[in-house]
Amino acid sequence: MKMWNTALAISMVAAMAAAPALAQDKTLNMIVIEGGDTTAMQAVVDAYTAAHPGTKINLQPYPFAQFFQVAELRLRSKDAGIDLVYVDAPLVASYASRGFLSPVDASIDTSSLVPAAIDAGKYDATQFALPINNSAQVLFYNKKLFADAGITAPDGLTAGQNASQADVDTLGSSKRWTWEQVADAAQKLTVKDGGRTTQYGFTVEQFGELYQLQPLGESLGTDVIAPDGVTAKGYLDSEAWIKAGTYWHNLYNEWAVSPKSLGYGEAAQLFGNGQLAMFAGGTWNLPILAETGVDFGVAPFPYFEGGKVLTPTGSWYVGVNAASTNQAEAFDFAKFLTTSDEGTRVWFKALNQLPVSKPLLDEISTSADFDAFPNNVFRLGVYDSLNTAKARPVTAAYGQLQDAFRTAFVDMANGVAVKDALESAVQKFESAAARVAQ
């Protein structure tokens, strides 16, 4: 990583030598996720640099699959070649506990942001990262496949129908499907031809990921891990999680309604091709699906019958690398990105992710621009984030938890017994967490 320092030093020296008049010019470097996030971030950067001509911001995009490793390595090596870093909500504790992030400048006014999102950027009561956006999960369903099979589709938002925030609140509070209903419909919607499945009934967008599957067991009454952040015994291997795991196991084995090992973006692809009747996924799929021509509806994220309604939440934060030599400038951009009216607006327009800015959320609820489909889906996001959202656990060993959880759920889908898979996950997480917490 020294190479980066040297490269940066050389480029800065060169810049100063070339233009002594602009000696206070600063170049900030930020690592982001490749794709839509980078495009959206570039839009915010353009807006910022238009107002701050002395500052240049370089985005360094990495593919999602490598992002966490790159961030981990570069932060750990105290690489001053990055100033700003994209932080996934549950990793705030892990980064902060190891001194990777600078405490957020106290002068930044965060009163316009949703308090729960602000809290998730804290570690040991200190703010280490600022929320860029929130996220919301919904159930996408293909109306034609339901009609062809003669099954009643879930209540939801569809093309051609307007919905006020009050309508959407009713949908979210009293017309939400249960996982049992999903499984029932999925079995009727799965079509097999010979040994091959030509049409799948249901899938989740992210195969085996804690973010999406955490509500399965938690809505049945037991958290993934204990509040101490290191204990999983009695939690992830509890009755509730065994029931949730069994449901998951059945999706892939007994009922065989879900395709195994879907990669990034593949659920939306299958759905767009008409080979998938339902999938639980993020609102970021809306622009992708709008282009496919499939007539689809959007229903609230399901829950277990008799259980509590809980939905996934939390998303990306921005933090400042503790090793950065441009602390003040980096925080100034973070402030623009997360708290300014212009920054939050540019970001939302570009990425279609549920905002954390209160003025924007109010606008979604009240502005006529959000009456029509698919914009009104964000009203479902507003309802869930106020009523049913459950954040991921706070633990310095989040990476370990995420990995143990994913391994267990992928194994179950592949036929490993539910109890064995969960017990193995508990054991793996606890031994890895003990090393972090020592």
Place this chain on the structure above:
Amino acid sequence: MVRSKTPLFLLAVLLAPALVGLVVFRLYPIALAVSDSFFNMLRGNQVFVGLDNYVALFTDSAFWKSLQVTLWFNLLINPIQIALALGLALLYVQKFKGVAFYRVLFLIPIGVSLPTAVIIWRIMLSPDGLANGVLNIAGIPGQPWLTSESLALYSIIAIATWKGISYWMIFIIGGLQNISPEIYDAARVDGIKPWQRLVFITVPLLRPTLLFVLVADVSINFLLFAPIFMLTQGGPADSTNVLMYEAFKSGFIFGDMGRAMAIIVVVVVILLLIVGLQFRLLAGKPEGK
């Protein structure tokens, strides 16, 4: 100009590229691994913990399970690869009709890069892939090649073997061509059977070549990582979680470099022991005895 009897300077210059490479790419990383294995990262600081990382491994069931998988994997893959490579080499040097076609066929895997080969195999072994298609035609139900606890490790062995044996075959062919034809002629005059020729002439005279192939093959298979990383990520239920993958996960996913390096050092020590043993067993007797 000073002339010395041994051209030391010339020797140094000629060996320098190889020696520098050896130090930079082999010895330095090993030294770094050893030193890093004595440290842990706590609250952003490297803390010296002595042998703690090694002590922790001894009571770590994930490590023992992974060690077990690694040893079982190597116990199977190395004899299989060497036996098949020897068989292929023996076929390769025969003269029969269509031998050129056969030779090309078995050199193809060398020309395909490992990641490409792994991706092709993943597609062929997918639930709706070619392998299951062929089975279905034969009336056999499709198999979960890479997703079942009882099959995944063997699928990886098959893929690595497919990729590896032609390479080892080339070395063995070289060895076979070094065996003087007069010995075979003499044996034929003495009326020995083909299997006796293999066991008593070919294999003993191939010993130096086989020793090299065995040592190199064992080292490569002990450090095999890419197919596991690309196909199974150590699953299902840890059935393909070899030590190299466990170390990778520890260091690069969990940020626990101390544990990762301790595992790597254990792998290197095991490998040195095995290679040492192989040298003793196979190179011990001087020829002519």
